Amino acid sequence: MVEAQQTMPGQSRAHRMRALPIALSACLVISLMAAGFALKREHDKLSAQERIAVAHRLALHAAELRDDDPVRARNLGLAAVNIHSDDRTRAGLIDTLVMWRRTDLYALEVGGVQGVALSGDGRIALTGDSDGVGVWDLKTWLDPNVALTDKSDRLAVLKGHQEDVGALALSFDGRTAMTGSDDGTTMLWDLADPARPARLATLRGAAKGEYANGVQAMALTRDSRRAVVADFDGNMIVWDLAKRSHPVRLSVTKAHDSYIRDVILSADGRTAVTSGEDKTVTVWDMTDPVRPVKLADLELPGNFAESTKMSADGRTIVVANPDRADVWRLDDRTRPIHTAMLELPPVDMYDVALTPDGKTVLMAGGSGTGFLWDLSQPSLPARLAAMKGYTTEVNSVALSADGRVALMASPDRGVSLWSLDGLADIVADPGGAICDLSPGSEISRADWVRFAGDADWSDYGPDNVDSLLLCFIRP
Template sequence: MNDLAGVRQVDARGGARWRTCAIVLAVLLAVFLAAAGLVWKRERDRASAQERLALAHGLALHAAELRDAAPGTARDLGLAAVKIHSDGQTRAGLIDTLVGERGDELTPVASGEVALSGDGRIALTGAGDEVSVWDLTTRLDPKIVDKPDRIAVLKGHKEDVGAVALSFDGRTALTGGDDGVTIVWDLTDPAKPIRMAALAGGKTTKDAGSVLAAAVSRDGRTAVIADDDGNVTVWDLTDRSRPARLSVTRARTSSYIRDFGLSADGGGAVTVDGDGAVTVWDLADPSRRVKSAGLALPAKSAATAMSADGRVVLAGNAYRAGLWNLDDRSRPVSTAVFDVPLADIYDMALTSDGKIALLAGPSDSGILWDLSAPSGPARTAALKGYAREIDSVALSADGGIALAAGPGGVSLWDLRGLAEVVADPERAACSGNTNAEIDKADWARYAGGADWSDYGGGGSDVLAVCFISPGSA
């Protein structure tokens, strides 16, 4: 009996061990299967994310290619790209597409110079030996279908016009020609311009070279003219019919002035000469221009601009631009040097507060920059024009209106409300357009074989773009 009981006890202990082993094995198997499942899910999610990324970037690329030929399709594809995978590339692409819808052709006539009043109401475009005057209030009114033509033409130069400028209120205009003469115009009634006076760039008419740049102070009382002999002439326009020459300074011994900017009060200026040197000038006493400081980039500068308050200066060259703070004009502080996707910079413009810049060059697009954080300028959008290149740009005081001119004509941009577009391009694209759709044919054409149903297509004939979920794939 004792032997039998012992055997039974041994069997019981063995069975318990087997049950324990089975439980342990089951737990280990469950852990292994769970871990394998997690690995599989992680790999599947990673593959799905990569698929979404590739699809989104592909759609964004197609959208960019279609902006001119099919803007509606470009918008829908760009929005789908952001919905599927929102990153810097897809968002920038959608913003560029939305901004592209805000551009229009002002004139197909080639123009090398443009100017804009501070309120964006009056524009000047130069072509040959004449300058056209435009009333943009009617051009920008969406209720007006048949856009009016120019309202006046400024004539009087014997040779081509090389510079134009407007006062903030648009009532005083300057047109400078290759004949060395700058004409002062009264545009109080822009449809009936009045020629007030002619200004010589140098100390005498014979001393004046071709006018390359011109600027007028906010109140229209101070004008600064630069010519290709290197003369920078300051004029008092308090009596526009009898301007008084205040000073003439040769910026460099053997170099011309290619670009310059003027503060709103006429008390400060910045110049870029033919050698690429950037110089800040104190014009507190207009009869005695004083060089305050020199600004240097790693390479020679090609263009410059100054904010209306005279506290911000921007200068640039091929692929690079620099930003300076001029709270103390005698001691400029470099706040940023940033890369620019332009092989050269032909012209640039700043808003009154110096927080928005427009740069242009040998490209069919002007580049808008957000300078509100001086130490970190950020690209905002590309303004794709109609020209092979852009020679001249202008911004209204608040950046709401922009002009870009070149061999292909002049483009007008309505940028009012752009901040909302940049902040949330998805919302801007879907606002008032919740029916944005991509049909099966376009999906098959542009989606690279991605499964239609994974992104909300299902059994429908169209994909409602505004309702694509970022993680729907």
């Protein structure tokens, strides 16, 4: 039985001969499948690379057209995002959509605007120019249903200084204003009725030193009961404004060896920060305003601080200089901690605005563009938008408390007003923000050929149409 069950040598050889073609066929199939997968991967890779290149090309053209043809810029930007969404295409479309929210409050041929200030609710604004300090009610300007020709003009002009006004401050409630002049005087104003401002008092500066003691910067506490004025001689002057018609000077402190570029106060007035031309930024304990106490100096890398701003609780500081912008924390006021550096283009930043909660910062300078950042996580700042304003430069910016209203002033032009309501939705999904409102947005075949180069139209939509619906581009 055992011998009968054994396979004869000839039979084994025949079996192997029959199995060999099957094995070869299987190997061939596997090889072909592997080659097919490799070809598909290579095709998909090339296709993905082409989509990225097309998207970036469209985003670049959108940026170039943003000033002169905003509708086409928006459509090209939307096409770029829907073809390939990445940081570059999304940022480009966000910037285009934000620019649509700009209104030129007014323009000047000569002189320009030297400074702006904004109330906490974003309604009352101050603008300083060669004609004086204008008082504005922005209610009609922020209402999209009011025609441009029906927007209200400035309500009043604050005058009285003998020389140019170099510094402005406006209380959180918009009812108190301060104006500081190159002649060293500071004027206190009642804006309870902004159309009929009343001058309350004139605050005299410190005794003149080696240089003129022109007012460089000023700040108010949240309740407007205390003010700090900084001058060209490096003095920090503290005023008690409890009786606004009779301010009392509490102290004069030599804060810096050179002139002070900026001074800021916490909402409760217990912390002040000054920045000087001597490349120092100093933190002060103002608990006793008669005897301010120096707590610490920020170790600044690089150049002097062009502008410094602080959150209402005195815990977050943003410092901008000609080289960079940095975020600091003051949880321990004697030991400031550097938490982040903002990645900005290599242009001077002349001014900074920070919301009271310390979560949104706007800065602008020599490029004429404002840069808006989210500081909700101070160690991980996130870019929100670039606000393209005047093509020259911006020397003063302001933000409302909720970050929904912004002002940018140009020294040789005027003031631009930005309505940033709904910005969070735009940043989260810029393509969806357009498609929700304008699902029929499209690009013509002619524009596709002009801006997308030799990219095949049929890869992104039907070939037998004359326009491509941007909200339905093929993935």
